[in-house]
Amino acid sequence: MASVWSQAESNGRVYYYNTVTKATQWTKPEELLTPTERALANQPWKQHTSPQGRPYWYHGETKQTTWEMPEVYKNALAQASQPPKPQMPAPQFVAGGTSSFSSHPQPRDRDDYGERIGQDRQLAYGQMDVNGTRGATFDTQNDPHYATFEEGEAAFISLLRRQKVQPDWTWEQTMRATIKDPQYRALKDPKDRKAAFEKYAVEVRVQEKDRAKERLAKLRTDFGTMLRRHPEIKHYTRWKTARPIIEGETIFRSTNDDTERKQLFEEYIIELKKAHIEKEAVTRKSAMDELVHILKGLDLEPYTRWAEADNMIRSDNKFQEDSKFQTLSKSDILTAFENHIKSLERTFNDERQREKNTKARRERQNRDRFLDLLTELKAAGKIKAGTKWMSIHDSIKDDPRYTNMLGQRGSTPLDLFWDVVEEEERALRIIRNDVYDVLEDKRYEITPKTTLQDFLSLMSTDRRTGTIPEDTLSLIFARLQEKIIRRSEHEQHTNERHQRRNIDALRSKIKHLSNPPVTGSTTWDAIRPQIAHLEEFKTLDSDDLRRQAFEKPQQTRSQNQWPCV
Secondary structure, eight states: OOOSEEEEEETTEEEEEETTTOOEESSOOGGGOOHHHHHHHTSSEEEEEOTTSOEEEEETTTOOEESSOOHHHHHHHHHHHOOOOOSSOOOOOOBTSOOSSOSSOOOOOGGGTTTOOOTTOOOOTTOBOTTSOBOBOOOGGGOOOOSSHHHHHHHHHHHHHHTTOOTTOOHHHHHHHHTTSGGGGGSOSHHHHHHHHHHHHHHHHHHHHHHHHHHHHHHHHHHHHHHHTOTTOOTTOOHHHHHHHHTTSTTGGGOOOHHHHHHHHHHHHHHHHHHHHHHHHHHHHHHHHHHHHHHHHTTOOTTOOHHHHHHHHHTOHHHHHOGGGGGOOHHHHHHHHHHHHHHHHHHHHHHHHHHHHHHHHHHHHHHHHHHHHHHHHHHTTSSOTTOOTHHHHHHHTTOHHHHTTTTOSSSOHHHHHHHHHHHHHHHHHHHHHHHHHHHHHTTOOOOTTOOHHHHHHHHHTSTTTTTSOHHHHHHHHHHHHHHHHHHHHHHHHHHHHHHHHHHHHHHHHHHTOBTTBOOTTOOHHHHHHHHTTSHHHHHSSSHHHHHHHHHHHHHHHHHHTOOOO
16 A cells, blocks of 8 residues: 655755645654664664764663664664564575575565574585576585684674675675675674674774875875975965966876865965964064054154144154055054053043142141141130131241142131131030029029129139139120120110001001091190000000100191191
């Protein structure tokens, strides 16, 4: 029955197509598998080929690899190549003849060719096959015997070499060439013979590849030596140009493969290109280093522009005379210029930073010396809480510790002076709080009439303030009295403002009286009873203030003779 699967190819890869279900798959369907493929599909070892063409076996579960064919793999191959034997008497077999039982070919294992016959059915010369021809028979009593399997295998492989068996032969070709030799039966089992043949084929292929590599390596060396004798061949020379130059050489004729010659030539050209690139790189690096020295000698500034620098570089005698500078592109020169300018900028910035640091250090030292001056003045009692700048300025205006501070950045001498005064003020506030506590405990109120002597006498009676210096207490008293005077003046000003408002309010009431209205001839005594009940009248403390609210606008009315509406 024909299989429903067909084989096709896509981009060089084989796939399988089901003509009934229209399904496609990469794996080979079981219907198309050969008996050998079916047997090998059920065991973990798989055969692969190395890049050198040598077969090896890989175990899919243990990840193990081996160059030798595993035993289970051999058994699978043997089972696949051994069809079931027919249930009939074994026919007498004559090498090169046919079966005596039937003229139709019967299925049999090729590995058993002339071998699978019992010890009681040995063939002898002179027997006739079914066709009446005399076939060759073998006397198995003279079969070679070896002590170990390895010796037998070595003898069999020696036979294969002696018979010049090629690695691309099939097993059937090999049997026909070696079956008549007694060493053919150095291995008794046909499976072992076939395995030994496969091992021999692998070894021969490896040896052939090794010899081919050695030959190619020697040819590559000789070919390179030959090409080096022709300096006219450059890194840019092509094969069609070079071939006429070298085709008369003996080494050129040592191989007939023109593809091989071209490959060796191209390898040599790659070496020349590599050497040329390396030489150019060395020359370019040397030119860049020399260009750096030229740039240093041009006395450029960090702000020099590229156009100006380019003209200076190209007009330099050394740059014009040395040919190695021709290997530099304009981009290379620009890169060297930019690097040089960056170096100049770094040097310039570093110098500025050093100057800045030196200046900052000098200014800090000047501030420290001026602070020492202020400390001396404080220790001498010239600076204390409440001290004014002008009180010390005359004594320090010619001191270098003061004059060196003038014009500096940061804190000025006045700022530092006020910092010292502020420290004294903080210390004074602690003492002032003790003074306030004493005044509160003794219920003593300082008034503008309180004298300094009275204050000092009071403070000396308490242990909290008895040890305070007199000048400090004098300063605290002066500030307290100043504060009281300011507060008294503020209160007086406030009272006067309220009094003016009350006078204005009473004046407004008098102005709006209508029964009778106020006229220019109205007197204070006449109007007083009319307004005595008003709240504005009562808020004024004296008749003088009330009369003032009436008389000032009354003078205006008398002058104008206008009635008050």
